[in-house]
Amino acid sequence: MVEPHNAHIDRADSGDVPALARILEQAYQHIHGAHLDLSRLQHAPRETVIQSTLASRVHAMHVAKCEGEVIGFASFGPQPVAGLGYARRVAELGLLAVREDCRGNGVGQALFESVLARLREQPSVEKLILWVESDNSSARAFYGKMGMTPTQEREQPGNRIRTAGAPPCKETRYELSLGGDNS
Numbered sequence: 720m721v722e723p724h725n726a727h728i729d730r731a732d733s734g735d736v737p738a739l740a741r742i743l744e745q746a747y748q749h750i751h752g753a754h755l756d757l758s759r760l761q762h763a764p765r766e767t768v769i770q771s772t773l774a775s776r777v778h779a780m781h782v783a784k785c786e787g788e789v790i791g792f793a794s795f796g797p798q799p800v801a802g803l804g805y806a807r808r809v810a811e812l813g814l815l816a817v818r819e820d821c822r823g824n825g826v827g828q829a830l831f832e833s834v835l836a837r838l839r840e841q842p843s844v845e846k847l848i849l850w851v852e853s854d855n856s857s858a859r860a861f862y863g864k865m866g867m868t869p870t871q872e873r874e875q876p877g878n879r880i881r882t883a884g885a886p887p888c889k890e891t892r893y894e895l896s897l898g899g900d901n902s
């Protein structure tokens with residue numbers, strides 16, 4: 720059993736992929752619960768999703784490691800803008816997840832702060848946003864503690880890892896001003 724409060728934050732590398740895939744699956748289970756269709760995950764393997772983030776020139780992934788084990792990650796990058804590529808001034812947190820048995824020990828907060836520190840090195844980035852499933856009350860409480868404010872709701876009609884006939888996901892947008900030079 721690792722001591723999660725001793726975790727340190729690093730950039731993810733390809734050796735981390737198997738552990739990241741397991742944490743990603745736990746996160747999907749937490750987020751989608753009974754609506755998660757595990758058979759559909761086999762058609763969109765977690766390893767592929769993670770490898771493409773690691774290979775990306777615009778996205779980044781930080782990992783929390785403890786005694787050599789990966790116990791959490793945060794993926795982030797510039798906010799995509801339909802038809803226009805990416806926003807220059809807005810960063811988006813894609814997913815932040817901590818291994819189930821390590822939650823509640825400050826690991827999520829350490830990852831979140833590492834993302835903020837990285838973004839604050841880029842003076843053009845003014846704010847961080849994210850979308851979280853509106854019924855993910857623990858994540859919403861966490862982001863509230865991190866100083867983020869809910870600003871908007873949307874309904875996502877389809878999600879390829881949810882069971883056929885599952886209700887559409889409602890998502891809430893959160894944002895945090897980074898207080899940079901341009902805000």
Ligand SMILES: CC(C)(COP(=O)(O)OP(=O)(O)OC[C@H]1O[C@@H](n2cnc3c(N)ncnc32)[C@H](O)[C@@H]1OP(=O)(O)O)[C@@H](O)C(=O)NCCC(=O)NCCS
Pocket residue numbers: 745746749750813814815816817818821822823824825826827828829850851855856857858860861862864
């Ligand atoms: C959300 C998540 C990343 C939080 O990580 P964590 O390591 O457990 O959180 P921390 O221990 O760093 O908590 C930081 C603060 O948030 C609060 N918080 C964390 N989880 C909470 C919960 N379930 N309910 C209320 N507050 C919570 C903590 O109390 C703490 O505040 P405090 O210092 O004042 O006590 C983790 O629960 C997780 O992996 N969830 C599953 C995946 C997910 O839903 N990710 C978000 C979707 S984008």
